[in-house]
Amino acid sequence: xxxxxxxxxxxxxxxxxxxxxxxxxxxxxxxxxxxxxxxxxxxxxxxxxxxxxxxxxxxxxxxxxxxxxxxxxxxxxxxxxxxxxxxxxxxxxxxxxxxxxxxxxxxxxxxxxxxxx
Numbered sequence: 001x002x003x004x005x006x007x008x009x010x011x012x013x014x015x016x017x018x019x020x021x022x023x024x025x026x027x028x029x030x031x032x033x034x035x036x037x038x039x040x041x042x043x044x045x046x047x048x049x050x051x052x053x054x055x056x057x058x059x060x061x062x063x064x065x066x067x068x069x070x071x072x073x074x075x076x077x078x079x080x081x082x083x084x085x086x087x088x089x090x091x092x093x094x095x096x097x098x099x100x101x102x103x104x105x106x107x108x109x110x111x112x113x114x115x116x117x
Contacts (some may be wrong), residue, residue, distance in 0.1 A: 001035040004051045011061050015066040015075060015099060022068075029055060029102050029108065030060055030079065036094040051089050059086065064097075072097050072111045080115040092116040 009030040014022060034051055041050035063082055069075035076097040083093045098110030 002038040004034045004036060004038070004053055004056075006032045006034075006053050006057045006060070006089075009057050009060050009064075011064040012073055013065040015070075015072065016102070017070055025065075028064055028075075029096075029098040029100060029110075031094075031095040031096040031098075032056060032060060032079075032083065034083065034087070034090040036089045037091075048108055049089075055089060056083065072099060072109070076111045076113050077115075080113050084115060084117060090117075 009032070011028040011030060012025045014025060015026055015028055016022065018024070034056070036051045038050065043111065060079060060083070063079060064075065067075055067078060069078070076095050079097065080093050080095045083090055083095070094112065094114045096110055096112035098108040099110040102109045
């Protein structure tokens with residue numbers, strides 16, 4: 001299966017269990033790898049036959065920024081479910097959500113899931 005990749009979608013939102021995380025928006029990075037058959041889009045040269053990665057990025061950013069999730073695990077699973085629901089050409093999706101400022105001595109922490117139809 002072919003892969004459509006959207007790397008490091010930069011979001012700012014409420015994510016976490018600590019009191020300051022429930023009030024102050026923080027940076028959140030999202031990576032998405034979608035498996036879909038790209039042959040029809042390649043042949044027709046029509047965006048209708050493709051996974052529109054721009055649309056996925058915009059929709060994912062909006063979703064993450066309004067979610068106000070308590071756990072990264074919740075957010076990453078919800079993003080994966082949203083992509084599978086809203087983009088029928090996607091057969092499988094890998095989503096990784098990272099919090100760059102969660103641990104002062106680590107570049108970031110995150111959770112990655114793979115979900116299929």
